[in-house]
Amino acid sequence: MSKRFRILIFIFLCMQLSIVYAQDADAEWTNINYEFMQLHQAGKFDQAMVVAQKSLEFAEQRFGPDSIHVATSLNNVAGMYERKSEFSKAEPLYKRSLAINQAVLGSSHPNVAIIAHNLAGLYAAEADFGKAEPLYKQALQIRESALGPDHPEVAITLNNLAGIYDKQSNYREAEPLYYRSLKILVKVHGADHPSVATSLNNLAALYVATGNYATAEPLYKRSLIIMTKALGPNHPALVTNLKNLAALYRATNRDEEAGLIENQAARILALQRR
Numbered sequence: 001m002s003k004r005f006r007i008l009i010f011i012f013l014c015m016q017l018s019i020v021y022a023q024d025a026d027a028e029w030t031n032i033n034y035e036f037m038q039l040h041q042a043g044k045f046d047q048a049m050v051v052a053q054k055s056l057e058f059a060e061q062r063f064g065p066d067s068i069h070v071a072t073s074l075n076n077v078a079g080m081y082e083r084k085s086e087f088s089k090a091e092p093l094y095k096r097s098l099a100i101n102q103a104v105l106g107s108s109h110p111n112v113a114i115i116a117h118n119l120a121g122l123y124a125a126e127a128d129f130g131k132a133e134p135l136y137k138q139a140l141q142i143r144e145s146a147l148g149p150d151h152p153e154v155a156i157t158l159n160n161l162a163g164i165y166d167k168q169s170n171y172r173e174a175e176p177l178y179y180r181s182l183k184i185l186v187k188v189h190g191a192d193h194p195s196v197a198t199s200l201n202n203l204a205a206l207y208v209a210t211g212n213y214a215t216a217e218p219l220y221k222r223s224l225i226i227m228t229k230a231l232g233p234n235h236p237a238l239v240t241n242l243k244n245l246a247a248l249y250r251a252t253n254r255d256e257e258a259g260l261i262e263n264q265a266a267r268i269l270a271l272q273r274r
Contacts, residue, residue: 025062025063028058029055029058029059029062029063029069032051032054032055032058033055033072033073033076035051036048036051036052036055036076039051045080045083045084048080049077049080052073052076052077052080053077055073055076055077056070056073056074056076056077058073059072059073066100066103066104067100067104068100068101068104068105068111070097070100071096071097071100071101071104071111071115072097074093074094074096074097074100075093075094075097075114075115075118077093078090078091078093078094078097078118078122079118081093082118082121082122082125085125087122087125087126090122091119091122094115094118094119094122095119097115098112098115098116098119101115107142108142108145108146109142109146110142110143110146110147112138112142113138113139113142113143113146113153113157114139116135116136116138116139116142117135117136117139117156117157117160119135120132120133120135120136120139120160121160123135124160124163124164124167127167129164129167129168132164133161133164136157136160136161136164137161139157140154140157140158140161143157149184150184150187150188151184151188152184152185152188152189152195154184155180155181155182155184155185155188155195155199156181158177158178158180158181158184159177159178159181159199159202161177162174162175162177162178162181162202163202165177166178166202166205166206166209169209171206171209171210174206175203175206178199178202178203178206179203181199182196182199182200182203185199191226192226192229192230193226193230194226194227194230194231196226197222197223197224197226197227197230197241198223200219200220200222200223200226201219201220201223201240201241201244203219204216204217204219204220204223204244204248205244207219208244208247208248208251213248213251213252216248217245217248220241220244220245220248221245223241224238224241224242224245227241234267234268234271235268236268236269236272238265238268239265239268239269242261242262242264242265242268243261243262243265245261246258246259246261246262246265249261
């Protein structure tokens with residue numbers, strides 16, 4: 001029921017590298033990665049995968065198998081495989097990228113946190129929580145140290161770590177992490193930001209799972225208000241919030257209220273099919 005926000009960050013060091021070294025190979029690799037980013041942002045994922053693989057092949061030939069260029073390209077190719085749920089292909093690429101980043105940049109570098117976070121997310125998607133947890137904790141420790149305890153990337157990692165505890169019904173561990181993530185997001189983005197709505201939704205879902213409907217209901221309602229204000233009343237992203245609130249009403253024997261909310265969700269979905 002809860003709506004997770006998990007990001008896949010594609011490391012983009014090429015501009016910095018091009019400025020520092022100003023070499024032809026760096027410039028060409030930069031251009032390849034820029035093309036990849038444009039295709040990815042445009043939703044042209046098949047073409048983006050071809051270009052990401054081209055970037056990796058170029059980096060290995062021109063910079064060597066253990067270069068940070070290769071680590072960056074490995075992460076990007078892994079991300080594309082993960083997007084297609086080809087986890088067995090993504091995992092070794094993430095692991096190799098992580099090893100290179102640790103060797104070249106040091107174990108406390110923010111780039112290490114990015115790869116650890118991505119690999120943790122892959123394991124979480126496979127429900128391999130035993131592998132995901134230490135990687136999320138590693139990413140959290142690095143980000144708190146390098147970026148500060150109130151950075152939005154810290155909030156994201158807190159949320160995702162809470163999520164794997166939540167999925168294992170370890171609500172005592174999950175709850176304070178969700179709350180801390182929410183507090184950071186409000187501080188950084190303001191109380192009416194969509195990321196705050198997602199965080200509220202996750203926390204509400206935890207309370208529903210524990211039968212604490214009275215605490216969950218205002219959180220769901222606040223989340224819905226924020227999303228409606230940010231996206232408009234007919235945006236498809238509202239459907240999850242509406243269904244969650246309707247399910248709470250059903251669970252508390254308020255079928256008439258639930259029906260009204262369910263009808264609202266159905267109307268939004270119908271609009272999308274036109």
